[in-house]
Amino acid sequence: MKLYENGAYLLNGKEVIIDGPEAQAAVKSKTGMDIDKQTAKQETIAYGILKEHNTSGNMDKLQIKFDKLTSHDITFVGIIQTARASGLEKFPIPYVLTNCHNSLCAVGGTINEDDHMFGLTCAKKYGGIYVPPHQAVIHQFAREMLAGGGKMILGSDSHTRYGALGTMAVGEGGPELVKQLLEQTYDIDMPEVVGIYLTGEPIKGVGPQDVALAIIGEVFGNGFVKNKVMEFVGPGVSNLSVDFRIGVDVMTTETTCLSSIWRTDDQVKEFFEIHGRAEDHKELNPGEVAYYDRFIEIDLSQIRPMIAMPFHPSNTYTIDELNANLMDILDDCEKRAEVSFDGKVKLDLKSKVRDGKLYVDQGIIAGCAGGGFENICDAADILNGHSIGADEFTLSVYPASTPIYMELVKNGAVAKLLETGAIVKTAFCGPCFGAGDTPANNAFSIRHSTRNFPNREGSKVQNGQISSVALMDARSIAATAANKGFLTSAADIDVNFTKPKYFFDKTIYENRVFDSHGVADPSVEIQFGPNIKDWPAMSALPENMLLKVVSEIHDPVTTTDELIPSGETSSYRSNPLGLAEFALSRKDPEYVGRAKEIQKAQKAIESGECAGKAVPEVAEIMGVVKKKFPEASHENMGFGSTIFAVKPGDGSAREQAASCQKVLGGWANIANEYATKRYRSNLINWGMLPFIIDEGELPFHNLDYIFLPGIKKEIEDAKTEFEAYVVKDGELKPFTLKMGELTDDEREIILKGCLINYNRK
Structure with a gap:
């Protein structure tokens, strides 16, 4: 992976000229075009989409209006309550309320289900869409039913990323969605665009989380893409399935970039056709000469199975590197934990080493990052004929939506997983934020999910409870499970990936999702629960x-x-x-x-x-x-x-x-x-x-x-x-x-x- 701070020109989407004193002359020599840098900046995919959605008339100071909004049940109550306090009468654009975070309704009596009923009645009253619990995680529903080429979506979840489908999506705090509901704008300076130029193709056993972690490890600490748009281009894009691209794309949030966008091709077109939305595909490519403010070159064939150790997605190693330097890396993690927790609890990872190998207590494949069809099919192939064993190690798999779950049942993948001792559960984001599958004290969990911050596995340091999470790809998690909990790289497994075709069936959505089709019904009474409270009064800024x-x-x-x-x-x-x-x-x-x-x-x-x-x-x-x-x-x-x-x-x-x-x-x-x-x-x-x-x-x-x-x-x-x-x-x-x-x-x-x-x- 090579990072270029000075930026680069991209010619016809294929040839790279790194910026420097002779760069413009080289561009003219190869294209015959005497194009200046500012003009070439306007040829990125990102610039074109932002221009179409900007209402300010000034591309330096953007005022964006989004095409659609999406929220989940941790955020939509506060958003709607804020908008109601400001005079909300109807949702002016499609607004999807999903219920994938507080789905279990297992904490606090009735309050989680009260939130869901609040959401359903608000969707009716204001003209929105309501997705019941366990049907889909927020981002998978957006991929299946909302995203479209050249569109922009704003979500109140940080992993709002649909760039692989040609949609620029941004994750923001709830007040920014309130502004859109009140027909105001999202105001930002024109962001810089970073070209992510992909070549080659991944080796067998490498999955999207491996590519994502490799990128995060290179760019988080130095802020290389912070608040910028990552634009994925180059011939390597077409060597990745759409599911694979989605798995990389969702993790761009962990780089602290603002948004992401990918060039699209016939595979993306096929994705929309499979989902019955062929009209939502749009071919997107940079112009003949496009300029990127910064540039990254990635040879996908050089990526190896990765692991992000506690307690951040950027704390990355190859699995081979970890196994070769096990005690040193574990010791470093323990020292970091001691600083992070102010010495209040002791993380003991070195005790996980048995006969020179790292033993893992738990594996999770879940959510918007791990719960995709291809991830789970590949994991089932690796585990086929194996057992996860009868010791501490457990494995849970959460398909990202009920349509994915249904297809996994039909093609036999669920049966393969269940007979190994794995548990297959419904669509739920809990393992991603500490509300499901909490391991035992001092246990070590490997997860194909989005984050491994402290407490994201559910432990409570203030109560003396500490466990930890490492992020890995579904394939290496499955390889570890097949090895009964001993950390194993998927590249070391001899497996035949069957790659079954995906068939999308939206019947469950037609049967269970409430869609107002944008028609508000003011007569509907909002259903409140005792825990749903208005915002307290807040004072103006004093002198x-x-x-x-x-x-x-x-x-x-x-x-x-x-x-x-x-x-x-x-x-x-x-x-x-x-x-x-x-x-x-x-x-x-x-x-x-x-x-x-x-x-x-x-x-x-x-x-x-x-x-x-x-x-x-x-x-x-x-x-x-x-x-x-x-x-x-x-x-x-x-x-x-x-x-x-x-x-x-x-x-x-x-x-x-x-x-x-x-x-x-x-x-x-x-x-x-x-x-x-x-x-x-x-x-x-x-x-x-x-x-x-x-x-x-x-x-x-x-x-x-x-x-x-x-x-x-x-x-x-x-x-x-x-x-x-x-x-x-x-x-x-x-x-x-x-x-x-x-x-x-x-x-x-x-x-x-x-x-x-x-x-x-």
């Missing part, structure tokens, strides 16, 4: 602000799972205050109490009382502030909390990572950088200030107070640097905070206090 630092996190990256845990807490995602009780609970258990304590000061002034009486230390702090800023008073001051994290927001798109802080009185985040665009957008949409501070020793620490004079006026004036003061030892000590550019709408959202206030009628 001045006093923030207490209530958590200080120095991990290199802080995931949204650490900001608001996944798993069983997802049952409370329809209850803003109830869910907020879990904020940072697995990273900083003191956070909620500290945030609530300073929030008392804000609540006091909102009710006409004295902030200093509600929180006595505030009176002392205000006394120091008034020495330099005598005009500062309770009447023009806002009181709240902030956190510092080095690089927060990697991972899930869930808006609750920000909204939970907001409902607890959070006014800001301070970071060296934000891991993803979507987390920063979530902060803004919930009226929180996304501050940046230069790397180095912090001028403040946990429990310190920070004073921001004139913050409202500075936001109104579009300032990007702010003088702030640490209130310490009876003095105000100045330092500088920064903020990236905000759009006019983003500034107004922050000034109003949140997107709900901005849109409230």
Whole structure:
């Protein structure tokens, strides 16, 4: 794999000219065209799709309107509740509500099924589509029924990626979907486009997760594709089945790219024909001379079976490399865990080594990444005639949709799997976010799923429970299962892959999916459950602000799972205050109490009382502030909390990572950088200030107070640097905070206090 920061020209989709002093002359020599770089940038597939969906008239400042929206049952209640508070009357574009995260309805009494009934009645009332639990995971339904060539889809799940089908899809926090429901736009600067040039074809035993992990391992740490569009081109694309491309594409989220798109061909056309939607295919190719801002060359034949060790998809090795350096790599993982968990629990992976081989406790093939037809058929071929054994090792397989499950039953793959001792279950995302198949304490799980962050396997560090996940491809998981739990590369297995043809039968969808066909029925009463609560009132941005630092996190990256845990807490995602009780609970258990304590000061002034009486230390702090800023008073001051994290927001798109802080009185985040665009957008949409501070020793620490004079006026004036003061030892000590550019709408959202206030009628 070769990475080129300077970019490259691609001629007729085949010939690469790396950018440099002689590049344009070389292009002219080969094509006879005297084309400049800016013109060639407009010849990428991504540029063409973005242009068709941009409403601003300015391709530098995009205002995108999407063709379709999709959400699952962890996010759609909050999205619709937010839109309802802003006057929603009907869904203006197709909006699919899937139920694949809280499907089990096993936690919290009736509340999960109450969310589902809320979704069904909202689909009827506002004119949407409702997919019942166990029918399909969100992204597989989108592939089968929504995606189309040249289209754009916005989803409230970070793995919203349908580029292999010619659809530019973006995963964002819920407020961005609210904007689309209110017929507003998705506003971004024109992203850079990174060419991913594929050649060769994978060797036997290598699957899509292997290719994906190889890419993630190369580009995550250096931010090579961060907030950019990955465009897959080159002759190697046609050497991959569409199922294979989909498996690579969905994992591009883990690179922190904004979106992805692939050139399409007859295989993609056949995919749409199989699914009864031939009219949705569109052939997509870059122009005769296309320029990419950055470029990656990948020889697929050089990829080997991969494993991403705990606790990140970028912690990658080949399986051969791991087996050859077993104790050293396991020791490194244990040391990383000790840092990540602050020494609270001990991860003991080295005890998994038996006779020089790594023993695995569990295998999972599931969800939008692993549950595809081809993955499961290949796994069944590898396991055919074998047994997973009667020891600790277990294997669970989740087809990504009921149509896939039905075809696997018809072609015998399910029977092959069941007779080995594997369990085949219904479409469910639980193993991907910690709500299903939790291993035993200190167990090691290998999964063809999307993420292996801490707690994504369901363990609870705060309770002394720790297990861990490594990501692998379905083929190597099956090879390990055939070897009764000893880690094995699929490239080492002698197998005949039968590659059965896929036949899609949408009868189950016709029988069970509610489709309004875009017709709203205002007479329908929304069905609420006791746990479904409205958003609490949120204040506008004050003239001045006093923030207490209530958590200080120095991990290199802080995931949204650490900001608001996944798993069983997802049952409370329809209850803003109830869910907020879990904020940072697995990273900083003191956070909620500290945030609530300073929030008392804000609540006091909102009710006409004295902030200093509600929180006595505030009176002392205000006394120091008034020495330099005598005009500062309770009447023009806002009181709240902030956190510092080095690089927060990697991972899930869930808006609750920000909204939970907001409902607890959070006014800001301070970071060296934000891991993803979507987390920063979530902060803004919930009226929180996304501050940046230069790397180095912090001028403040946990429990310190920070004073921001004139913050409202500075936001109104579009300032990007702010003088702030640490209130310490009876003095105000100045330092500088920064903020990236905000759009006019983003500034107004922050000034109003949140997107709900901005849109409230």
